[in-house]
């Protein structure tokens with residue numbers, strides 16, 4: 001769907017939207033523009049019929065006005081009384097059909113912006129869903145300023161683009177001072193363009209409009225200007241290449257390609273500057289749990305902006321930081337009772353390591369200094385978290401900059417030795433782990449893991465019981481158990497936290513990515529009272545935890561974190577997720593029909609499809625061939641955004657994705673793998 005229309009709304013009902021639509025339509029037609037008109041929802045009256053006849057439109061009335069109710073009431077009520085409900089999708093379809101036959105669409109609203117069309121759905125939502133710019137029709141006279149400015153403010157708050165305000169003189173009398181000055185006041189205070197005013201018309205007919213309105217109206221802002229739009233797209237493309245350095249990106253390759261510039265998003269879809277839509281198959285890098293533009297989170301952030309955007313936690317406190325900490329403690333595995341904020345996953349892990357290390361220093365076990373981790377883990381990109389990471393491709397080059405650790409090889413779930421089951425293979429590791437702890441626990445401070453699913457390592461998934469065993473052993477040998485749920489937290493594995501699958505309570509829990517619903521950067525490191533108490537001494541002892549970031553506990557971020565949790569509760573997200581997980585599970589089996597799909601792994605809404613050159617020998621594709629990246633490139637052509645991990649195709653959609661969208665995600669992924677591996681039938 002391309003943006004080629006405007007929505008005509010009024011500051012109130014009875015303001016003359018239909019007259020305005022006719023006036024704009026007539027003058028645009030005169031300029032050679034093929035206009036189409038739609039009045040999606042109408043309660044009483046015959047606006048659509050009138051516009052169809054006056055503008056000589058050939059489209060069917062049913063398509064121009066798919067929803068009609070005879071009573072002059074607010075639509076949600078008028079249609080409820082008819083025992084009908086408004087289907088937004090059918091409006092969208094009718095709009096697309098109409099738009100495809102015209103240069104420019106004029107879509108007339110029902111009432112004003114905040115009029116409900118149905119439960120939880122306002123006229124403003126329809127404007128967003130149809131992706132239209134807005135023309136506001138306003139009256140002239142006393143009282144117009146307040147209503148008009150309110151409408152302008154609300155339109156902007158909803159993220160909608162205003163073309164301009166068109167005034168309509170509905171009364172016959174010659175105006176006084178308000179009528180003469182309204183447009184200028186609105187231009188100045190509303191900071192919008194003025195499209196002119198429609199004088200009082202005795203006969204509302206195209207003939208009269210051409211004669212009387214034309215000199216008083218300025219429609220050039222409405223002319224479909226494709227050149228202007230093209231320029232805007234090009235400006236971003238050029239600017240990206242000129243100024244940006246992208247993360248995890250070989251910029252030489254990047255500069256050879258046309259970047260996709262994302263402009264807007266809603267639900268599970270992203271929209272680029274050209275107006276193309278893409279299904280967000282990886283939740284904008286694993287963060288977006290409830291889709292984009294969730295009303296509740298939008299509102300929470302906006303209302304926090306109006307109160308307080310930032311104040312520091314160094315020496316001061318703030319309400320959202322306190323409330324979110326309380327709620328995180330309430331939902332976290334039991335025993336975790338203190339929250340330390342930072343800005344991202346890497347810092348949440350660094351804080352955990354420093355805390356664990358200093359805890360032993362503070363409490364007199366100074367020889368406990370070593371940090372143990374899994375060799376193939378990923379905990380972030382700052383040097384501390386790189387020290388405990390082991391993904392060679394990312395980290396090799398920094399080897400001389402990082403601190404020494406004890407790195408343990410963890411079995412690859414897909415490549416267990418011949419004749420050995422994966423669980424057996426994994427539990428053998430546990431035996432080795434125990435021997436190591438027995439040997440060295442006197443010098444070990446902490447053990448850090450990503451629980452159950454090791455994300456960036458390629459969606460490596462552990463058999464049941466491994467996490468629990470690790471936890472028990474750490475307790476037995478007095479090693480601080482740090483769990484990095486930056487990726488797995490907030491519903492990704494089907495429960496709020498992966499730890500819950502095995503009833504595990506770590507000593508330190510790291511959270512980030514989805515903590516704000518994918519809105520703002522925030523992280524939290526949660527720990528126990530015992531560890532916290534290991535830092536509470538007389539100041540002179542120098543045992544304070546000297547760590548903090550400027551934006552620690554930022555109120556906006558914490559407000560979006562609170563709203564995120566509210567959505568989980570209010571929308572019963574985890575409960576509604578379960579059938580989607582089942583559906584995903586059933587449909588993922590089909591991927592084994594693709595000969596190059598070696599292993600298809602899933603835990604909840606975390607999926608890895610590992611592509612191999614040879615399924616029998618499990619021989620990987622050489623990394624230089626960038627097989628995963630090529631699959632994602634193909635998927636993008638079909639309107640789906642994916643991001644691979646080497647040869648592993650990752651699916652990690654928003655938890656709010658619909659079954660239909662999920663189906664599309666699976667179909668396109670399947671197709672793209674087939675295309676790239678040359679196995680499409």
Ligand SMILES: *Cc1c(COP(=O)(O)O)cnc(C)c1O
Pocket residue numbers: 343344345346347349378379380381450455456484485486487488512513
């Ligand atoms: C993404 C990730 C991190 C790093 O988070 P950033 O916000 O990118 O610093 C750490 N740990 C895990 C498990 C992750 O997936």
